[in-house]
Amino acid sequence: xxxxxxxxxxxxxxxxxxxxxxxxxxxxxxxxxxxxxxxxxxxxxxxxxxxxxxxxxxxxxxxxxxxxxxxxxxxxxxxxxxxxxxxxxxxxxxxxxxxxxxxxxxxxxxxxxxxxxxxxxxxxxxxxxxxxxxxxxxxxxxxxxxxxxxxxxxxxxxxxxxxxxxxxxxxxxxxxxxxxxxxxxxxxxxxxxxxx
Amino acid sequence: xxxxxxxxxxxxxxxxxxxxxxxxxxxxxxxxxxxxxxxxxxxxxxxxxxxxxxxxxxxxxxxxxxxxxxxxxxxxxxxxxxxxxxxxxxxxxxxxxxxxxxxxxxxxxxxxxxxxxxxxxxxxxxxxxxxxxxxxxxxxxxxxxxxxxxxxxxxxxxxxxxxxxxxxxxxxxxxxxxxxxxxxxxxxxxxxxxxxxxxxxxxxxxxxxxxxxxxxxxxxxxxxxxxxxxxxxxxxxxxxxxxxxxxxxxxxxxxxxxxxxxxxxxxxxxxxxxxxxxxxxxxxxxxxxxxxxxxxxxxxxxxxxxxxxxxxxxxxxxxxxxxxxxxxxxxxxxxxxxxxxxxxxxxxxxxxxxxxxxxxxxxxxxxxxxxxxxxxxxxxxxxxxxxxxxxxxxxxx
Amino acid sequence: xxxxxxxxxxxxxxxxxxxxxxxxxxxxxxxxxxxxxxxxxxxxxxxxxxxxxxxxxxxxxxxxxxxxxxxxxxxxxxxxxxxxxxxxxxxxxxxxxxxxxxxxxxxxxxxxxxxxxxxxxxxxxxxxxxxxxxxxxxxxxxxxxxxxxxxxxxxxxxxxxxxxxxxxxxxxxxxxxxxxxxxxxxxxxxxxxxxxxxxxxxxxxxxxxxxxxxxxxxxxxxxxxxxxxxxxxxxxxxxxxxxxxxxxxxxxxxxxxxxxxxxxxxxxxxxxxxxxxxxxxxxxxxxxxxxxxxxxxxxxxxxxxxxxxxxxxxxxxxxxxxxxxxxxxxxxxxxxxxxxxxxxxxxxxxxxxxxxxxx
Numbered sequence: 001x002x003x004x005x006x007x008x009x010x011x012x013x014x015x016x017x018x019x020x021x022x023x024x025x026x027x028x029x030x031x032x033x034x035x036x037x038x039x040x041x042x043x044x045x046x047x048x049x050x051x052x053x054x055x056x057x058x059x060x061x062x063x064x065x066x067x068x069x070x071x072x073x074x075x076x077x078x079x080x081x082x083x084x085x086x087x088x089x090x091x092x093x094x095x096x097x098x099x100x101x102x103x104x105x106x107x108x109x110x111x112x113x114x115x116x117x118x119x120x121x122x123x124x125x126x127x128x129x130x131x132x133x134x135x136x137x138x139x140x141x142x143x144x145x146x147x148x149x150x151x152x153x154x155x156x157x158x159x160x161x162x163x164x165x166x167x168x169x170x171x172x173x174x175x176x177x178x179x180x181x182x183x184x185x186x187x188x189x190x191x192x193x194x195x196x
Numbered sequence: 197x198x199x200x201x202x203x204x205x206x207x208x209x210x211x212x213x214x215x216x217x218x219x220x221x222x223x224x225x226x227x228x229x230x231x232x233x234x235x236x237x238x239x240x241x242x243x244x245x246x247x248x249x250x251x252x253x254x255x256x257x258x259x260x261x262x263x264x265x266x267x268x269x270x271x272x273x274x275x276x277x278x279x280x281x282x283x284x285x286x287x288x289x290x291x292x293x294x295x296x297x298x299x300x301x302x303x304x305x306x307x308x309x310x311x312x313x314x315x316x317x318x319x320x321x322x323x324x325x326x327x328x329x330x331x332x333x334x335x336x337x338x339x340x341x342x343x344x345x346x347x348x349x350x351x352x353x354x355x356x357x358x359x360x361x362x363x364x365x366x367x368x369x370x371x372x373x374x375x376x377x378x379x380x381x382x383x384x385x386x387x388x389x390x391x392x393x394x395x396x397x398x399x400x401x402x403x404x405x406x407x408x409x410x411x412x413x414x415x416x417x418x419x420x421x422x423x424x425x426x427x428x429x430x431x432x433x434x435x436x437x438x439x440x441x442x443x444x445x446x447x448x449x450x451x452x453x454x455x456x457x458x459x460x461x462x463x464x465x466x467x468x469x470x471x472x473x474x475x476x477x478x479x480x481x482x483x484x485x486x487x488x489x490x491x492x493x494x495x496x497x498x499x500x501x502x503x504x505x506x507x508x509x510x511x512x513x514x515x516x517x518x519x520x521x522x523x524x525x526x527x528x529x530x531x532x533x534x535x536x537x538x539x540x541x542x543x544x545x546x547x548x549x550x551x552x553x554x555x556x557x558x559x560x561x562x563x564x565x566x567x568x569x570x571x572x573x574x575x576x577x578x579x580x581x582x583x584x585x586x587x588x589x590x591x592x593x
Numbered sequence: 594x595x596x597x598x599x600x601x602x603x604x605x606x607x608x609x610x611x612x613x614x615x616x617x618x619x620x621x622x623x624x625x626x627x628x629x630x631x632x633x634x635x636x637x638x639x640x641x642x643x644x645x646x647x648x649x650x651x652x653x654x655x656x657x658x659x660x661x662x663x664x665x666x667x668x669x670x671x672x673x674x675x676x677x678x679x680x681x682x683x684x685x686x687x688x689x690x691x692x693x694x695x696x697x698x699x700x701x702x703x704x705x706x707x708x709x710x711x712x713x714x715x716x717x718x719x720x721x722x723x724x725x726x727x728x729x730x731x732x733x734x735x736x737x738x739x740x741x742x743x744x745x746x747x748x749x750x751x752x753x754x755x756x757x758x759x760x761x762x763x764x765x766x767x768x769x770x771x772x773x774x775x776x777x778x779x780x781x782x783x784x785x786x787x788x789x790x791x792x793x794x795x796x797x798x799x800x801x802x803x804x805x806x807x808x809x810x811x812x813x814x815x816x817x818x819x820x821x822x823x824x825x826x827x828x829x830x831x832x833x834x835x836x837x838x839x840x841x842x843x844x845x846x847x848x849x850x851x852x853x854x855x856x857x858x859x860x861x862x863x864x865x866x867x868x869x870x871x872x873x874x875x876x877x878x879x880x881x882x883x884x885x886x887x888x889x890x891x892x893x894x895x896x897x898x899x900x901x902x903x904x905x906x907x908x909x910x911x912x913x914x915x916x917x918x919x920x921x922x923x924x925x926x927x928x929x930x931x932x933x934x935x936x937x938x939x940x941x942x943x944x945x946x947x948x949x950x951x952x
Contacts, residue, residue: 026305027526054433057527057555059540067523067544100540102527106433106449113527134436137563145265160258160592170266226744248748248922344832344919350647416833416918574748575836575921 003028006050006112014040029113037116038126044103044112045131052103052112055128058138060146063117064095064172093173097123097146101135118148127153145170223251230259236338236581237588239562243569243577250577253569255562260592268552273299273378273519276552281372283554284590286334289327289363290532291590292376293320297457298528298539299378299521306522306543315509316380317459322393322501323366323375325494329400330359331533332487332494335585339484340411342582343420348410355403358396365389378519380512393502400495404488412488421484422475425568425580429478435567436560439535440490441584444470444483451531463500465493480583487585490533520547527555534558534585556590620713624702632864633664639911646915674853679742682850687740691851691858693733698865700726705872706780708882708895719780720772723873724765727828730866731757734847737859741850749847752836752922759929760827760834766937767821770813770944771795771877774802784881791885796878806951813944818878820933820940822906825870827925829863832914836922871906875899879906 007021010030017036022029032040044052101114118125127150129136139150140159147168150156157163167174176185228241238259244252264283268276280295281288300312337352360370366389367375367382375382411417427437429445442449450467452460468489470482521543529538535557542551561584569577637652641659644651652660678687701723703713716722731754738750772778774795775786786802787793793801796818798811827834848859875881879902882895890898920928 026301055436056529056536057538057540057553059551059553061542061551066550067546069545100525102538102540106447132436133434133563134560137559158258160261162258169263170269224744340918344835345917346643347647347915350649354648410916411918414918416920419924420918420921573921573923 003110003112006030006110009047009050010040010043013043027111027113029115031115031117034116034118034125037114038128038131040114041101041128041131044114049108051105051107053132054104054106055132055134055138056102056104058102058135058142059100060142060148060170061098061100062095062146062171063098064093064120066095089173089175093120093171095172096120097148097171099125099142099148101128123148124151125149126151127156129153144168147171221246236586239581239586239588239591241565241577241581243574245574248573248575250569250572250574253565253577255565257559257562257588257591260588262593264593265551265553268549270548272547273521273549276549277377278372278374280554281374282589283556283593284331284532284534284537284558284587285371286587287327287331287533288371288373289323289375290331290530291537292374293324293458294528294530294532294537295539296376296378297530298526298541299519301528302521302524302526302541302543303378303519305526306524308522310379310513310515312380312513313510314459315506316511316513318501318505319381319385319511320376320458321460321463322385322498322505323363323381325498325501326359326362326393326396328494328533329491330356332491333359335487335533336407336411336484336491339582339585342578343417345411345414345417348407351403351406351410355400358392358399362389362392362396365392377512379515380510382512384508384511390502390505393498397495397499397502401492404492407488412485418474418481420575421480421579421583423479424475424576425480425572425583426476427478427564427568431564431567432478435564437535437564439531439533439557439561439585440483440486441535441561441564443468444486444583445478446470446472451529451536455529457528457530462504463497465497468493480579483583483585518547520545521549525551529555532557534587534590535561554590554593556593558584558586558588558590562586562591620703624713625699628699628702628865628868629861631868632861633668635864635867635907636667636860637661637664638908639914642908642911643915646912668857671854671857676853676855677850679850681742683740683742685740686736687850688855690733690737690740690847691855691862693736694730695733695858695862695865697727697729697733698862698869700729701869702865704780705869706784706876706881707899709781711896712781715781716779718778720768720778720783720873720877723869724761727866727869728758728761730862733862737847737851741847743850746847746849749836749849753830753847756827756830756834756836756922756925756929759926760824760933763820763929763933763937764824764828766934766941767817767824768877769937769941770817773941773944773948774799774810780876780881783877784883787880788883789887791880794878794880794883794885796880803951806947809947810944813940813947814878816936816940818874820937821874821878824929824933825874826910826913827929829866829870829910831867831910833917833919834925835914835919836925867907867910868903871903871910872899874906875902 003023006028007018007030010018014036017033017040018030019033020029020031044050096117097120098115098117103112103114104110116125123146125148127135127139129139129150130152136154137159139153140156142148143150143153143156144158144161145168158165161169162180165180166177178185224245224247226243226245228243230238230240240256240259242254242256243250262282264279267279271279277292277295280291284291303310333352333356337349340346340348340352363373363375364370365386367373427441427445429442429447432442432445432447437445438449446469448467448469451457453467466489468486470477470486472479472482473485475481521541523543523545525540525542527538527540529536531537536555537557538555540551540553540555541549544550565577565581565584568580572580637660640663641651652663654660655666656662678684704716704719704722706712706719734753734757735750738746738748738753741747771783775783777783787795787799789801791797792807793799795814798807798809798814800807803810826832848856851859882899884890884893884898
């Protein structure tokens with residue numbers, strides 16, 4: 001099936017839930033309403049001619065400060081001083097968080113990218129761990145880095161960071177704590193860069 | 197770090213039915229801790245056993261987490277190549293290649309037109325396949341160590357020394373190369389490196405036969421690995437396992453063939469698939485056998501590449517100094533020795549990636565131990581972990 | 594030893610019990626020293642054999658030639674190491690374990706027949722005594738595992754105990770046909786039954802006393818030899834049966850919490866045991882102190898022949914260690930109970946039939 005067909009199928013089934021579609025032979029992309037994510041995922045997996053039985057990777061994205069104009073001057077929330085200490089944060093982050101799922105069908109060979117955007121204040125989305133088991137650990141990693149709560153996940157706890165770590169590191173407004181269990185953390189320079 | 201004194205909240209301390217039996221027996225919670233000769237790095241396995249039989253395995257990872265993905269958001273595309281080496285440090289060239297390919301595809305999708313010189317593509321294939329052999333040699337050697345045969349490890353390292361010497365001639369480093377660059381490779385192959393590659397190709401098939409004699413057909417090895425740790429194809433697909441794990445389960449899926457990149461379509465090589473020759477399809481022996489066959493196929497590819505190597509030319513395409521990728525996002529994948537290595541890069545037009553996520557093959561391969569480990573004995577668990585060929589640097593990034 | 598001391602002038606004046614005491618201590622000291630030296634040589638040999646099989650050199654630095662003084666360096670290291678004990682360890686048990694392991698091995702040396710006049714004690718139940726004393730090692734293993742307060746050590750200990758106890762059965766049953774043939778458990782007599790040419794060795798069927806039925810006894814005794822050798826590997830926890838101390842799974846099993854001199858004692862005990870089982874194999878199957886060619890027997894001293902044959906078997910054990918992978922514990926048990934024991938029982942039965950037929 002071509003990606004247009006997939007898009008048409010999904011539109012027919014879930015009209016308003018499909019927010020956006022981007023074609024492209026390498027990577028057709030579909031943006032989905034977060035509330036219907038699980039239904040869409042089950043539909044994609046179970047329909048015989050879609051048969052997306054492989055979830056390749058799940059990634060979280062923090063869209064805060066994304067420069068829509070394409071010039072790459074994304075807004076940096078965090079300020080760091082010369083010596084690497086954390087500076088004051090001037091404004092709160094407002095951008096959305098997002099989760100991206102890459103799917104593939106081993107039978108038909110087509111690929112699809114499924115993305116959702118969730119508000120930063122209440123980052124909750126259905127867990128797809130029961131749809132593809134790959135999502136189990138992928139969602140744990142996304143929870144670990146972004147703090148997105150996956151509803152219905154069997155074992156949502158941090159995977160790469162220690163279980164009692166505070167904060168969601170990959171968010172753009174993340175500030176490292178100054179200590180972790182007697183280990184001082186401040187003063188570590190974090191990629192202090194100049195103007196390009 | 198983790199609270200190890202409290203039992204995991206969702207595991208019972210005793211089996212059901214224990215209260216009814218006259219002898220009180222308990223499940224033993226045992227920790228195959230981060231420092232352990234058999235766990236291939238800093239991996240912690242929390243095992244609940246009934247005597248020798250494992251009821252539950254819970255892997256704890258993150259001991260080698262070095263925040264690579266956050267670092268990517270602060271470094272330019274070129275600066276990040278160095279970090280990709282450190283992920284799968286045993287197959288660093290392939291990790292470099294995966295990342296460089298991802299950035300190149302992103303640039304192409306954004307409209308930048310450039311062509312990687314053919315000479316550079318051939319060098320990429322030769323070096324990448326050599327690193328595949330080196331990585332599989334370590335997998336083979338350490339697997340022998342896990343099973344108890346200590347000699348194949350030294351023999352494997354001897355061959356790997358030859359490969360590392362070649363790499364040292366090529367780029368000056370033995371482990372963390374950063375040889376691949378966006379648009380080609382950094383430096384040309386020196387003459388003596390090419391000679392050494394040819395010498396290596398001559399002597400390698402005999403060594404493979406030696407390894408087969410030592411380990412592959414050894415009755416004790418077969419007893420330890422056949423019908424052990426069986427992961428069937430459906431489970432593999434479900435858990436996202438790729439690479440020798442998936443091929444050992446009987447699925448013929450290799451990104452070099454099924455989703456061709458670079459110039460792999462010009463080479464003639466087979467994709468070894470586990471057939472259950474001495475046990476069940478998808479057992480540890482099959483995964484081991486797939487790796488041994490892949491080494492042979494890799495040397496075939498290198499042989500063909502060396503023969504068809506074009507005349508010496510440019511080894512790098514023309515790239516702007518300050519690389520800015522057009523806005524867009526792309527997920528590109530390559531076949532690393534461990535499986536499908538993918539990079540998902542989001543760009544907003546700047547010199548620095550907005551998000552760069554690594555899809556690590558070993559991360560998903562490790563996930564399958566939760567299912568495959570149940571009902572095995574502890575020795576089998578070690579055998580299964582060894583057959584998954586994990587590198588913690590890649591899992592933890 | 595008694596004759597040696599009897600010749601000395603002072604000794605004749607001492608009362609009987611004092612004389613025996615001094616004679617016994619003399620034997621003990623000589624044996625202890627020779628075990629210590631032998632174990633040192635074994636540890637060096639193990640490392641060299643391992644190295645050459647793995648295409649590397651092994652110890653080269655210490656000592657004038659090929660690192661021969663390496664064991665002395667190791668010994669000094671063990672002596673100087675800090676004695677660490679785990680918290681929560683059962684101190685009396687934990688301290689007792691190395692001693693038990695070493696004692697079990699050392700006790701067997703008393704009856705090993707190095708030569709016709711070089712046996713510590715000419716026991717009539719020599720063979721039986723060896724099997725009995727080697728069981729003391731099991732108590733030591735379990736004490737080490739339990740006393741270490743370490744789950745992995747416990748695993749290793751339980752596996753080790755199960756393995757050693759199980760494999761004692763095929764070990765002793767395999768030797769039974771020989772005992773039937775010789776009619777005695779005395780090790781000296783078992784050797785004297787093999788005097789003459791090497792076809793008289795039990796490994797080759799002892800044609801001298803069987804005559805033309807030698808072909809059958811050859812088959813029977815060969816089966817015994819191979820089963821004995823395999824079981825002896827399991828008795829001393831060598832690969833392919835070294836699961837109790839397997840490095841890749843149990844981080845050294847019941848040895849884990851030992852360091853310094855205690856660990857040295859356990860290593861000493863293990864290597865001593867390796868020599869004992871090789872010596873028994875040489876005694877029972879390979880002609881003991883007879884070289885197989887009567888001419889040589891007259892010129893070469895008997896202990897030299899005996900020790901060199903035993904050393905060859907020790908070398909074979911080391912060779913196997915670095916070649917083969919290890920068996921899983923249930924496969925180990927399966928081999929013992931479902932393969933080796935039925936074979937030894939059948940072998941014993943058939944040799945008994947042969948014996949009756951010959952009589």
